[in-house]
Amino acid sequence: MLTLTKDRALALVMLIVVGIMWMESGNIRPPTSWQPYGSALFPRILLVVIGLLSALILLRSLLSKLPSRTAPGRSFGEWVAYNRTVLSLFALFAAYAALLPLVGYIVATLGFLVASLALLLGIDSWRKWAINLGISLTLAPLVYAIFRFGLNVWLP
Amino acid sequence: MADFFLQALAQVGSPSVLGLIVIGVLFGIIGGSIPGFTVTMAILVVFPFTFAMDPVSGVSLMVGVFVGGYSGGIVSGVMLGIPGTPSSITTVYDGYPMAQKGEPGRALGIGVAASFLGTLISVAVLVFFGPLIASFSMNFRPWEITALIVFALTLVAGLSSGAMLKGLLAAALGLLITTVGYDRNSNLRFDFSVPALGSGFEILPVMIGIFAFSQLMGNLEKLRDEQDKAKGVDTNVAIPYATILRDMASQKLNTVRSSLIGSLVGALPGTGGTVANFISYDQAKKFSRHPERFGKGIPDGIVASEASNSAVAGGAFVPTLALGIPGDLPMAIMMGVLILHGITPGPLMFEQNPILVGAIYASLLIGAVIMVLCQLLLVRWFAKISLIPQEILIPVVLMLCAVGAYALNNNLFDIWVLFIFGVVGYLLWKAEVPLTPLILGVVLGDNLERQLFRALELDSNWMAFLTRPLSALFLALAVASVIFSLYQNHKIQRTHLKARRDDA
Numbered sequence: 001m002l003t004l005t006k007d008r009a010l011a012l013v014m015l016i017v018v019g020i021m022w023m024e025s026g027n028i029r030p031p032t033s034w035q036p037y038g039s040a041l042f043p044r045i046l047l048v049v050i051g052l053l054s055a056l057i058l059l060r061s062l063l064s065k066l067p068s069r070t071a072p073g074r075s076f077g078e079w080v081a082y083n084r085t086v087l088s089l090f091a092l093f094a095a096y097a098a099l100l101p102l103v104g105y106i107v108a109t110l111g112f113l114v115a116s117l118a119l120l121l122g123i124d125s126w127r128k129w130a131i132n133l134g135i136s137l138t139l140a141p142l143v144y145a146i147f148r149f150g151l152n153v154w155l156p
Numbered sequence: 157m158a159d160f161f162l163q164a165l166a167q168v169g170s171p172s173v174l175g176l177i178v179i180g181v182l183f184g185i186i187g188g189s190i191p192g193f194t195v196t197m198a199i200l201v202v203f204p205f206t207f208a209m210d211p212v213s214g215v216s217l218m219v220g221v222f223v224g225g226y227s228g229g230i231v232s233g234v235m236l237g238i239p240g241t242p243s244s245i246t247t248v249y250d251g252y253p254m255a256q257k258g259e260p261g262r263a264l265g266i267g268v269a270a271s272f273l274g275t276l277i278s279v280a281v282l283v284f285f286g287p288l289i290a291s292f293s294m295n296f297r298p299w300e301i302t303a304l305i306v307f308a309l310t311l312v313a314g315l316s317s318g319a320m321l322k323g324l325l326a327a328a329l330g331l332l333i334t335t336v337g338y339d340r341n342s343n344l345r346f347d348f349s350v351p352a353l354g355s356g357f358e359i360l361p362v363m364i365g366i367f368a369f370s371q372l373m374g375n376l377e378k379l380r381d382e383q384d385k386a387k388g389v390d391t392n393v394a395i396p397y398a399t400i401l402r403d404m405a406s407q408k409l410n411t412v413r414s415s416l417i418g419s420l421v422g423a424l425p426g427t428g429g430t431v432a433n434f435i436s437y438d439q440a441k442k443f444s445r446h447p448e449r450f451g452k453g454i455p456d457g458i459v460a461s462e463a464s465n466s467a468v469a470g471g472a473f474v475p476t477l478a479l480g481i482p483g484d485l486p487m488a489i490m491m492g493v494l495i496l497h498g499i500t501p502g503p504l505m506f507e508q509n510p511i512l513v514g515a516i517y518a519s520l521l522i523g524a525v526i527m528v529l530c531q532l533l534l535v536r537w538f539a540k541i542s543l544i545p546q547e548i549l550i551p552v553v554l555m556l557c558a559v560g561a562y563a564l565n566n567n568l569f570d571i572w573v574l575f576i577f578g579v580v581g582y583l584l585w586k587a588e589v590p591l592t593p594l595i596l597g598v599v600l601g602d603n604l605e606r607q608l609f610r611a612l613e614l615d616s617n618w619m620a621f622l623t624r625p626l627s628a629l630f631l632a633l634a635v636a637s638v639i640f641s642l643y644q645n646h647k648i649q650r651t652h653l654k655a656r657r658d659d660a
Contacts, residue, residue, distance in 0.1 A: 010584075025346070050325060086582075
């Protein structure tokens with residue numbers, strides 16, 4: 001049975017992206033008499049190139065005599081458990097982006113820094129909490145002050 | 157040019173701009189000295205702070221980060237044995253053993269002196285060759301520029317990590333990203349009925365997302381073990397000035413040769429500090445009377461490595477300023493700064509913005525002097541800062557990236573763009589897709605499409621790209637670079653197969 005290696009996954013995702021983008025390119029206004037090369041031409045050239053390269057990567061991975069450099073055989077659950085720190089950090093960043101317009105820069109940034117530092121540094125000692133809160137409580141207002149008063153840029 | 161240079165020097169020499177160069181150099185050294193942070197990340201973090209500045213101030217700050225960043229890698233290289241930035245890998249070969257032998261101050265001093273001289277020599281190269289190439293490229297028309305961009309992208313795709321197909325895929329993806337939103341004919345493309353996509357993606361959040369997230373999350377996975385080395389490092393360093401003067405006096409040829417290699421390699425698209433580093437180290441070893449002492453703590457190795465990687469800074473400005481084609485990632489971001497300030501790098505920049513070109517020269521020179529002073533006076537502090545753990549650095553940098561993306565247009569959508577391209581960049585990095593061609597594609601996409609269609613509007617025959625000599629030459633070079641990279645890949649695969657058969 002064929003295993004899903006990195007190269008095969010990449011090629012398949014790219015081919016799906018190409019398919020979706022190609023269909024969407026049908027919505028681009030067609031060429032006119034004064035614009036013989038329409039707006040869809042350049043992206044379609046790129047889509048063809050990406051499609052061909054993805055097909056080549058897929059073909060090469062199927063024909064390759066070398067074993068895959070990846071470590072196959074890991075279930076989705078194991079993969080999530082293995083990458084939980086990175087995935088949690090992405091989730092925290094998404095939450096930060098969502099909270100910014102609701103609670104403002106200072107509160108959202110404090111929340112993001114405290115939570116992500118706790119995730120990465122750990123929460124098992126008073127020293128770590130002191131470092132966490134010291135950095136968060138200093139940096140969030142400091143960056144706000146630099147942008148607001150030094151660079152005249154309003155943060156939300 | 158001399159008049160413009162003096163005018164630029166007067167502007168760059170003003171207290172406020174000098175202050176910015178000092179801040180830039182300090183931040184660059186700190187960025188370069190923290191393992192895994194890299195020059196590019198330092199530039200990305202500082203980039204948003206230039207939004208509210210005039211072009212000379214913004215560019216001077218960024219040049220300061222550049223100069224500092226390329227020299228900063230030596231600190232962690234010598235103290236921890238971990239290159240702070242990929243362009244100082246070979247510094248570790250001799251710097252770390254010298255520090256282990258009880259001479260960290262000597263290793264750092266030699267590295268700083270070589271960095272300084274490397275920067276000065278590369279500025280001379282930039283001053284001499286930049287205008288020459290710019291005046292030559294004034295004859296380029298849309299066919300030549302299109303072919304040159306294609307050549308640069310294929311070269312970068314081939315050289316970036318040896319995976320030619322993935323490199324080309326990344327470059328094409330980067331170009332595709334620039335097609336979202338309204339095009340040159342005011343037609344809407346790929347908006348998927350989402351109004352926010354109508355204006356397309358800003359280069360900055362896309363670049364930061366792709367690079368910063370993949371780098372930082374990658375650091376999380378890789379650097380945990382390496383940081384254990386930081387425990388118990390003695391940061392009490394003293395620089396032995398007299399010894400360093402003697403060392404440098406015996407390294408004149410090595411310094412000049414390595415600086416010229418760095419400048420030349422920096423000027424080639426797709427290469428950069430890392431390539432320059434290895435070539436000049438190899439050459440220094442070949443020319444040395446004691447090649448057997450390389451890797452054991454010889455000054456020659458540190459000089460070759462640091463002179464060449466610092467010389468890359470000046471060399472890399474040559475194609476960026478003269479042709480509008482950035483050779484590597486830091487330069488792509490530098491080009492983003494210029495575009496943000498309403499300046500289009502290319503042949504006309506030398507005519508239309510001579511003061512800004514002069515300001516770049518002057519900032520490089522002043523930055524080099526400030527770099528030496530900062531490194532020599534504050535080296536103990538940089539050594540301490542290089543020990544900052546990634547666990548603290550990563551959340552702080554992510555927060556700064558978010559603020560930078562927002563500050564560009566005061567637009568929250570840009571933070572989501574940053575996040576989405578962060579996820580994309582991380583997944584591509586996991587799939588071993590080189591990210592430099594992707595980012596160059598994003599930077600060059602608009603120009604490539606504009607030049608391609610300008611050429612076709614002037615002459616609808618596609619064969620014109622092959623009948624014009626220079627355009628045909630660039631396209632032939634592009635094809636040759638693809639074939640060469642494929643051949644190399646094939647050779648590497650054959651070697652792997654042979655090794656596996658031998659093991660069996």
